[in-house]
Amino acid sequence: MALVLVDSSEASSTRISTVADVARKAQCSTIAVLSKWDLSEVEIEDVRARLGERLRQRPPVLTVSAKTGRGIARLLDRIETQFDKHSARIPTAELNRFLAELREARESPARNGRRLNLLYGTQVHARPPRFRFFVNDPSLVTRDYGYWVENQLRDRFELQGVPVAIDFVRRS
Secondary structure: OEEEEEEHHHOOOHHHHHHHHHHHHOOOOEEEEEEOHHHOOOOHHHHHHHHHHHOOOOOOEEEOOOOOOOOHHHHHHHHHHHHHHHHOOOOHHHHHHHHHHHHHHOOOOEEOOEEOOEEEEEEEEOOOOEEEEEEOOHHHOOHHHHHHHHHHHHHHHOOOOOOOEEEEEEOO
8 A cells, every 4th residue: 555645735746646656566556645735725626636637546635634633534444445445356247247338338449450359357366456358359459448448447446546457368
């Protein structure tokens, strides 16, 4: 678990993305913690939007005040919840229903008359979650489509802040 502590007056700093990226590469679930919130005039929704654009894991953003102690109990509860999500397993049947919804929601990429087909998937690891999605041809998966699938997975299964790995492999 990584808590990226951010001084709320410096919430737009690129250092935040660097620290959060280190946590992601170390496969740590992440929570962005804005400190000195009681001294700041920045709107939390603006900070959430900026961090959401910069940080691939889309970590939850919580505010705390070391001076008053406000938000500390909520942070401790969120750490527990985040660990549960980091360790959770998604049933294969539920994951395959999700993939069927993805096929309906967006047309998959195509090249040279061949279209990518998401066939089925399974979770192969927890802590952090790793998924294997079987496709007709992995070379048809574009970066944009892969990120879209990852973000849809985060939204559907509430995996914000959790490092998610997806392997697109050819069905054998």
